[in-house]
Amino acid sequence: MDSILKIENLTIGFGGIKALSKVSFQVEKGSIYSIIGPNGAGKTTIFNCISGIYPPDSGKIFYKGEEITYLKPYQVAKKGIARTFQNIELFSHMSTMDNLMLGRHLHMKTGVWRGATFIYKGSKAAKEEVKHRGKVEEIIDFLELQVARNQFVVNLPYGTRKLVELGRALALEPELILLDEPSAGMNMEEKGDLMFSIQDIRDDLGITVILVEHDMNLIMDVSDRILALNYGVKIAEGIPEEIQKHPEVLKA
Ligand SMILES: Nc1ncnc2c1ncn2[C@@H]1O[C@H](COP(=O)(O)OP(=O)(O)O)[C@@H](O)[C@H]1O
Numbered sequence: 001m002d003s004i005l006k007i008e009n010l011t012i013g014f015g016g017i018k019a020l021s022k023v024s025f026q027v028e029k030g031s032i033y034s035i036i037g038p039n040g041a042g043k044t045t046i047f048n049c050i051s052g053i054y055p056p057d058s059g060k061i062f063y064k065g066e067e068i069t070y071l072k073p074y075q076v077a078k079k080g081i082a083r084t085f086q087n088i089e090l091f092s093h094m095s096t097m098d099n100l101m102l103g104r105h106l107h108m109k110t111g112v113w114r115g116a117t118f119i120y121k122g123s124k125a126a127k128e129e130v131k132h133r134g135k136v137e138e139i140i141d142f143l144e145l146q147v148a149r150n151q152f153v154v155n156l157p158y159g160t161r162k163l164v165e166l167g168r169a170l171a172l173e174p175e176l177i178l179l180d181e182p183s184a185g186m187n188m189e190e191k192g193d194l195m196f197s198i199q200d201i202r203d204d205l206g207i208t209v210i211l212v213e214h215d216m217n218l219i220m221d222v223s224d225r226i227l228a229l230n231y232g233v234k235i236a237e238g239i240p241e242e243i244q245k246h247p248e249v250l251k252a
């Protein structure tokens, strides 16, 4: 297997709580890999460890064969790993466009704030700005966010905000994207659209996806493999058919 991400014996505790106990798994490049489990199972903690927010107590994380266990969040992002958060983290008094432009910051030579304040026409910075806007426009089209383009995020419906957050993560042009409950707060139709978008992210953009999701129907439809956690312990791992009938998973 050509794995893009490999997690070995990941362990982390908070006070008396073991949030993760020796969790190991591998994610194949170009796949949709889902993590399921009840509230408090440790799903978000895995994302926080991968993205450098929490240093684990022990265990190792490898990305494309290179250990990234103790890298800082911006270093992990620079390697090509983007994420969204369970609770949306956007600039609510900025437009969709500007939030996505902020997602480009790692690719900008001139810097977001210089770029945003004053630019000479025809200057290098102006040309760079045009290039980044082009990329962001592609993402807006891809996620069908045209209507939201110039609106402040604060004025958008919750489901649309979730899409803007996904767009911002895509603006980084990652190779691996971590999506923490992207369909939360969406209606059935929005959820369906989102699942098509997630498949397109893999198929058209070639990005590997790790998905944390509660809706089991969606999970079973889109996932190549699934990891089931309970109380920070891996209870099962396999293809959807295996997970669906796994006795431990049915109990949890
Ligand atoms: N920063 C933190 N401080 C204290 N406890 C935490 C922290 N982050 C997570 N936990 C605990 O770790 C466990 C796993 O949490 P989490 O990963 O958020 O679960 P999930 O995303 O599966 O619902 C929970 O018991 C939670 O309370």
Ligand SMILES: [Mg+2]
Pocket: 043, 044, 045, 086
């Ligand atoms: Mg969570």
